[in-house]
Amino acid sequence: MNYRSFGQTGKDVSVISFGGMRFPEPQDMEQSADLVLYAHSRGINYFDTAPVYCADRSEDIFGHALSQQPRDSYLLSTKCGRAKGQDLRQSLERSLRRLQTDHIDFFYIWHLMSRDDWEQRKQGGAVEAALKAKEEGLIGHLLCSSHMPGESLAEVLAEGFFEGVLLGYNAINFPYRQQAVTQAEELNLGVVTMNPLAGGLIPQNPQRFAFLKRDSHESIIQAALRFNLSHSAITSALVGFSEKSQVDEAIAAVDSVSPQSEESRQQLSVNIEKTFDQLCTGCGYCLPCPVDIPIPQFMDVYNQVLLSHNESGVASNRFRRHWGLTADQAAVCTGCSLCEQRCTQHLPIMKRLAELAG
Ligand code: SF4
Ligand code: SF4
Incomplete structure (x- = not known):
């Protein structure tokens, strides 16, 4: 497994991270925890969850699994989408209990929808409450996640509240998000990408996305992950795992990843427009x-x-x-x-x- 520096946080993060939104049987705690522990044993050290994932079971699963491992062997991230400071605090305290930990390494102001939404999170006290929790040591680093257009998100990042960002980035939508990734790189922020397979559309349309493949031996999933991680600004690609073979496939995909030049990225953009x-x-x-x-x-x-x-x-x-x-x-x-x-x-x-x- 390769690791990359997460911006200026001093943390090294595995280039593949575990997204806890796709446990096939979330009611089966032991089976789900076994999948988490398998990923951990394969070198994945970044585990991402949120209060409502998997019928609200995801945080409990990670807590049950990872509390069996040394706390310094993994990094936890969870989120809160509430605008009011007191609601964020309640949500954070509940996440800490469920995750069986005294601190969240990466805590997200979740799902910023627009500039107006961002202003409401500040006015409602959510950002202030998160920064206070950070001072108290309950949060290691504050980040945001967003589906906003790259240009708007870049403006939010430039305000300087965040040490990293989580955003959707794949072969279909990357031009739409590129400006935020560029801004994050200029500010030396960590960048985690979600939805690298475009919600399954890339593997479901392998012929249309064949131009992503390096050679005929590469699977379309490998090519899509390589597309993400060949970008030097991207720290880690978040994959929602449902079974151990997917963990193996994702790790194999990134073992030999190499940086992609700006020239080849532009060529890819042209190919996408043509295709x-x-x-x-x-x-x-x-x-x-x-x-x-x-x-x-x-x-x-x-x-x-x-x-x-x-x-x-x-x-x-x-x-x-x-x-x-x-x-x-x-x-x-x-x-x-x-x-x-x-x-x-x-x-x-x-x-x-x-x-x-x-
Ligand atoms: S035609 Fe296009 S620019 Fe004009 S109102 Fe409709 S969406 Fe907007
Ligand atoms: S491809 Fe056309 S519709 Fe889509 S963002 Fe560009 S100009 Fe707008």
Whole structure:
């Protein structure tokens, strides 16, 4: 297993981290703990959870498993999405009990949706409460997680509250997030990527993503993880494991990973645009919209619809992932066509918005 420095925290983190949102039988504590301990035995030292994952069992599972190991052999992260300071404090104390520990190494202000949301977290006291907990030693490092566009998230990071960031980053959406990754690198923050397999869409469409593969022996999962970790700014890729073979496969994928040049990243971006001529690349050139429709986010939803061959439920899941995005917002489009005139992919944005509005 390779390890990378997590920004300026002084911590070394395994390049593959364990996301605790996919335990297949979360009610079976021993079986779930066995999977965690297997990953730990293979050198994974970063374990990520949150209060509601796996029917609210994930934190208990990690606590049960990892309390059997020396505390300095693993790093724990959990999260809180509440805006009020007292709610964050309660949530943190409950997480500490469940995780059977006296401190959380990496604590996230969870799921920042927009600049307004970020302002509300500050005004509600959540950030202040987290910083106080850090002073008390209950939190090692404060971070944020977000599905915001890269540009907005970069502005939040520049305010200097956080030592790291967790964001979705994969072969479909990376142009949409790149600015935040670049900002994090400039500030020397830790960067953890979630959803490296695009919610399963990359392995489900191996032919379309074949250009990610280094050679015919490489699996599409290996290629997708290598895509993430060849970026020098990215500290660790979070994978939601369900079985031991997935742990082995992920570790094998990154054993021989090497840095990717900016030139080859740009070439990949060109390949993606060519390969997915019907997909939104998240470039943002269609903005601004006169009625403030977050067009790239809606087109990201539509990407999932196309790649999933319109499998029912996929689009609504994507709405949930971009918290705060509703079908009603898509319905306010006035049809001015400014966005379509600017779109680098020449996408029928208005028609897609109408479909998503239902
Ligand atoms: S066509 Fe609709 S989405 Fe596009 S810029 Fe005009 S109002 Fe916004
Ligand atoms: S310009 Fe086109 S491809 Fe770029 S974000 Fe907007 S809709 Fe997507």
